[in-house]
Every structure is written in C-alpha cells, then in structure tokens.
Amino acid sequence: MAANVPTTIQRRIVVAAGICVMAFALVGVRVVDLTIFKGQVTGATVVAPAHIVATRADILDRNGQLLARDLPVFDLYAQPHVFWDKAQAAHDLARVTGASENRLTHAFATEHNYVLVARQITPETQDRVMHLGLPGLEFQPAVKRYYPQGSAAVQVIGATEAVSGGKGINGLERGLNTRLISGTPVRLSLDMRIQYVLAHEVEMAREKYDAHAAGGIVMNVNTGEILAMASLPDTPQSAAQGADPRRNRMAQDDYELGSVFKIFAFTLALEDHTARLDEFFPVGPGFKIGRFMIRDAERMPAQMMARDILAQSSNAGTAQIALRSGPDRQRAFLTSLGLLSAPRSEIPEGSAPIYPRHWGQIETATIGFGHGISVSPLAFVTAASMVVNGGRRVQPTFLKQDGDRRGEQVIKPETSIAMRGLLRYVVTDGTGKSADIAGYDVGGKTGSAEKNEHGRYIAHKLLTSFCAAFPIDNPRYLVFVMLDEPHGANASGVMALAGHTAAPLAGSVIAHIAAMLEMPTSAPITVAAKASAS
C-alpha cells in the first residue's frame, strides 16, 4: 500500500502539470476565440497609409458635376550635399520641374541641408524627376486644388491659397471654408450648363457691342438659388488689359442701374394704390422739380398712361409716380426689399449699397427711375424676384435647395400679379420687344443708365441692363444681364440702348436655357412643309 502513495515530488509534478494544462487550455481557448469567433473583427482592422494628406472637400454643381477637388501632388526637396555635380543637378531639376535654375544653383551652393526644389509637382513630373536618377531627393505628399471647369464661374467658386491645404481666399472657397475643411462635399445651386450658356452669350454680346465689361445672373425666384452668375472678362489675359478676372462684378460692385429700377416705383404705386395703370400723366416736355428738369432720352407724347410710362421707360412719368409714394414710404419699401443693405449669401463679397443720406423729394424722383442709388446686381435680382414670385421674401443662395423657400409676404400677391402683367406689356409693347421668345412668355424691363464719372453723367457712356422673368404668368426664373459701356453695332441700328443690346441678350439666354430647365414651350406645336426657296 505504501508503495502506491505518491511522493512529495510526484505530487508537485502533478500540480505543476495541472497548472500547465490550465495555462495551455487558456491559450487554446484564446486561440479558438481569436481565430474563429473574433477573426473577422480583428482581420478588418484598417490601418490607413501614413502618407495620406488631409484634403479639402469637393465642390459640385447642382447636377453633381465636379467644380473643385484636391488632387495628390508632391513637394520636391533635395539634399544638395549628396549630389556629385550640384550645377548639373540644378540644371536637370530646373528642366524637368520648371523651377528657376538660378535659384537652385544658388541654393545648392549654400550650406543648406534641405532645399525646396518645387511645390505641387504632378505625378508625371515626379516620374521625370525619378528618371534623372539623382540621389538625395525626397517627395513630400501634398495636395493641389484643381478646378476642372477652368475659368467657369471662377469669381463665384473662388480660389485657395497656393500652398498645400491652403485656406479659401475668395468666393465660396472662402465663404464655405469651415465646411470644406471638415470634409463635407458641397453641392452648389449653380448649374454648369446654365452657367456656360450665360457666360457664352454674355461674352458674345460683350464682343459684339465692344463693351468694357459685362455680366449676368440666373436666379430661381421661388428658392433664391443662383443657377448661374457670370462676370466678364474673366480670362487671365484680361488682367493684362487692366481688368481683374477674379472680380465678381455681380456681387462686389454697385451700379446705378437706371430704368430697370422703375420696376420698384411701379410696384410701390400699385401696392399703395397711388396710381392706376390707365391713369394719364403729362410727360412730353419733361417734368420740373425744384430747379431741375427731368427729361427723357427719347421724344415722348405729351401725355402717357402709367403702363406706357413703364413700357416706354419715361423718366419724367416715373418721377411723378415715385413722388406720389413720398420719400419715407419709398425708403421703407426699398428697405423691405433688402435694397438698402448688403445682400447676405454664402459668398463673402457682398457689397453695401450707396444711397443719399438726405432722402428728399428730388432724391425720391431720381431713385424712382434708378439714378442716385447704386446697388449690386445680386441685390437687385433678389428684390426683383420678390416682385414677381407672389411678393414673398427670398434670400439669395449658392447652395442647392429643395422645394419652395419663399418666406414672409413683402408685397401683396395681387400687386405681384399686376406687375407680372405690366412686365409682359413692356416686352410685347414696349422697349423690351427684343427679349420676347415665342412660347416662353417673357416679361421684363430695360435699363439704360448714363455712367457717372466725377459727379457728371456722361451721355455716351451707358450701362445697359435687362431684367427678365419667365414664364411670366407664374415665374420660375429671373434672368438679369448687364453690359458696361456697350457701343452700337450695325446689327442693332447703331443704338446702344438696352432695348437694342441687353434685351436681345436676355432673350438669347432664355432661348438657350429654357429647354435645359425642362420648360416646354407654351406655343402650339405645328409641322409645316419646308418652303421650296429654303
């Protein structure tokens, strides 16, 4: 019996073996757990490559077209002390990267251990550098902001600092900087198809009429979305001629817009019932106010009905209608339309309006026909949208919106309906005939303002504009175009007035964009046999 009793050593061995079994059992259980039960979790752990650089988010148009994106590039650095022939290295690197050879030669000759050769080189340039076979080169990953649409809407989209990961310096790149840095892609209200048409048509008109500058805006009157905004010239070559291609004339600059401003004098008169559209006003010889005589650019009949005063764009008649509203009411009305403050939108380049400190009778009369007050085209378009959209407030926006975004009532709905009819009358029977496009029922108003230089109005230097809404019975879009110092052309009978320059331009823009905006023509469709002569 005694021989079967385990010795102390044997007991210890058994205890040690038991501990080993437990330890290995634990290891075994853990192995099974890791390989079978948690295998997928541990295997899915993603290790981001270390060389990825934080990027700025994309900017897209309303249809998802890419407008701005960060693309991978490299900053190239060199360690000159490892070059065999520093002068040859400087020459070769300058040749393939475009860097200054003098700068590189000088930098390599000094005691710097680390020299920046070139920033933001493309992968193709990187390949060419690699083929040089030089030692001591280092490629630092970086990003470069790329605008694939070139100069399209360049003033609206803006730009960033030239360095990798730089901040936005103007336009939406600056206005939406925080959002873009956070990595959230931005979908704009801009439609690049509309933008292209607007810029193309405006540029053709600018060339045709040899205008100093030009611009245009297309706005959705129910949402405030800007579908297109162009300021021309915008090419880098124009900078050589003294123009700033990055200047957003539609938002940054204030203009005395002239007769197109009469829209507001008539809206106020209809809103307050201070004038009837069939009421006659004496306009023929002009209108005397104080020591000033307000005359019209063209000969007018002795008396005109109010609706014809707008249709024929009579300053003398509009001054009388504006005076019926009075200075205080006119000022309050323009304030309610947002015309006496800088328009708020996502771009930081808003411009505050310029208007008289003393708003008396004379100022009321001149502001009625668009002189003595300067506003940005963006502010004007926003206010004009409120006139035709049923009288409700909209805010201009460059971000895509869904649904109706009209706010509070600013103008009575019946006033808005009456103004639509009146604007249609201007196009069918007034100065805006050239803007009429069959099937789209365009309504609008011309504006031909003499430019003010050093306190004097210059008769031959005009700023012509046209504000069009369509379809006018229930407007969806507003098109505003402007030509700065257009010259008459043979095609328009050597006339530089808005009816001959800006109105046909607006009509052409509408004819091109209506189908893109999915607006079928309202005119009956017919099929006719082609004439034998054609």
Place this chain on the structure above:
Amino acid sequence: MVRILNFFFVSFAALSCLALYRVSETTRVERVQLSSVQRQIVQEKSTMNVLQAEWQRVANPDRIQKLAQTHLGMDDTPTLELSSFDLLPRRGESTPLNSDPVQNASMTTPQQTSSNLHLVVANGN
C-alpha cells in the same frame, strides 16, 4: 501514469506552440497583404479622383462646343423643348395634335439642309 500524462501534456504544449506560431505567422502575412491591398485601394481611389477631374475637364461644354463646331460643322442654335413628360399622353388617351389646326409660325427651330420638313411653333402672344 504520470509519465504518460507528462508526455501527453508536453506534446500538447509543443503542438499548441506550433499552432500558435502558425496562426501568428499567418496573421502577420495576412496583415501585410491587407496593408498592401489597402494601399492599392487608396492608390486606385486617388487615380479615380484624378481621372474624374480629368473627365470633367475634357467634357467641359466650352471645349465640346469648340470641337463640335470645328470638326462636326455644328452651329450654336437654341434648342426647343416641345413638350414635357408630364404632358405626354398616356396609353389610350388621345394625342395632343389630334385634329388640331396647323398654325402659322413665328419661330423656326434649327434645321438641317437635308431635311425637307421643319418644326415651327406659333407665337403665344
């Protein structure tokens, strides 16, 4: 008995070590492969980003118009949307042009010289 147990446990321990080493090594290799694939994915995404941007550049309307005018002889003329999908007749409904009178034209759509018909729309004024 103790010897058998010892042999068994030592063998088990040795096998466990081998299995653990194998799993560990397989995991390491897989991790390297995963990292390589991830790097490749990032590279491909980067390439796609560049290609998308390049596509936007070459599909720019300005460039397309110039090419169309230069190589295809196309002209810059407005398009005309004759109807919308909402206005299209449903199956069984009468078509909009049924027995409507033909009206005079006020605007002519761009026409091809080879065509012997052209579409016109009547002035809505």
